[in-house]
Amino acid sequence: MKNGLVSVIMPNYNTGDYVYESVLSVLDQTYKNIELIIVDDKSSDNSINILRGIASKDNRVKLVFLKNNGGAANARNVAIKKSNGQYISFIDSDDLWSPRKLEKQIDYMNENNYTFVATYYDYIDFEGESLDRIIKGRLRRNYWQLLKDCPGNSTVIYNANKLGKNYVPLIRRRNDYLMWLQVIKKAHYLNIFPEILVHYRIRPDSLSRKKRELVQYHWKIYREYEHLNYFVSIYLTSYYIFRGVFRKIFNRT
Structure with missing residues (x-):
């Protein structure tokens, strides 16, 4: 395993109930x-005090407090x-990493000369209990396959020395999806490490719900950012809807 520095990017906004556990899952990596x-995107809860307490005990933590709320995309760009x-690498401030997440991913990248890697992940509820739902998908994805099968944000890592820094387009939602579409144009493929290394938290108030x-x-991504034609955009949007319904009904991966 080569011990290159990993920059872990975490935006935070009002996740005081979860951010401590999420941060520890990063700091406790092997x-x-x-x-x-x-x-921090100008939180109004107790996040700031929690983060300052953690940073005072571990100098690997670097805190930035924004003066205005600009959304997760802007916060990620500042960190990048x-x-x-x-x-x-990326993690949302309510998700959890398994202890060997980075070790296994970076070994996988170095052994295979990959530059862009994600992992399997599963879902937990707001209390951290398993929802018995695992997301796997295709193990190797090109641009067109990624359009249909986006990785979980908190699973992704890429080699910035080879691919450069990639910034998030400033749209409110699915900005991570847009970033991966940018990265894959340079990396050519996204490879998936076939193990559950991330636990994605579902909260009643989360944007993704x-x-x-x-x-x-x-639709906006397909038409305005990726400039796909109308019929391809219809197909991809329909695919996204029906895949979500299928997974929800049949609890499929």
């Missing part, structure tokens, strides 16, 4: 050469700009 860059790592608006954002 892979120790990390910097955790947390950008400040990053120094050979690798850039507003399904109708997510469909609208998918």
Whole structure:
């Protein structure tokens, strides 16, 4: 395992009930050469005090407090700009990593000369209990396959030395999806490490649960950002809707 620095990007907004556990899942990684860059998007809960307490005990944590709320995409961009790592990895402030997540992913990248890697993940509820739902998908994806099968944001890592820093388009939702579409144009393939290394938290108030608006954002991505034609965009939007319904009904991966 090569011990290149990993810059872990974490935006935070009002996740005081979860951020401590999420941060510890990063700091407790078996892979120790990390910097955790947390950008607080002007939280109004107790997040700030929690983050300051953690940072005072571990100098790998770098805190940025924004003066104005600009959304997760802007917060991620601020963190990416400040990053120094050979690798850039992402985690949302309510998700959890397994202890060997980075170690296994980076070994996998180095052994196979991959530059863009994600993992399987599962879902937990707001209390951290398993929802018995695992997301796997195709193990190797090109651009067109990624359009239909987006990885979980908190599973992704890429080699910034080879692919450069990639910034998030400033749309409110599915901005991570847009980033991966940018990255894969450079990497050519996204490869999936076939193990559950991330636990994705479902909260009643999470943005990702507003399904109708997510469909609208998918359409916006296909037409306005990726400049796909009308019929391809219809197909991909329909695929996204029916795949979500299928997974929900049959609990499929």
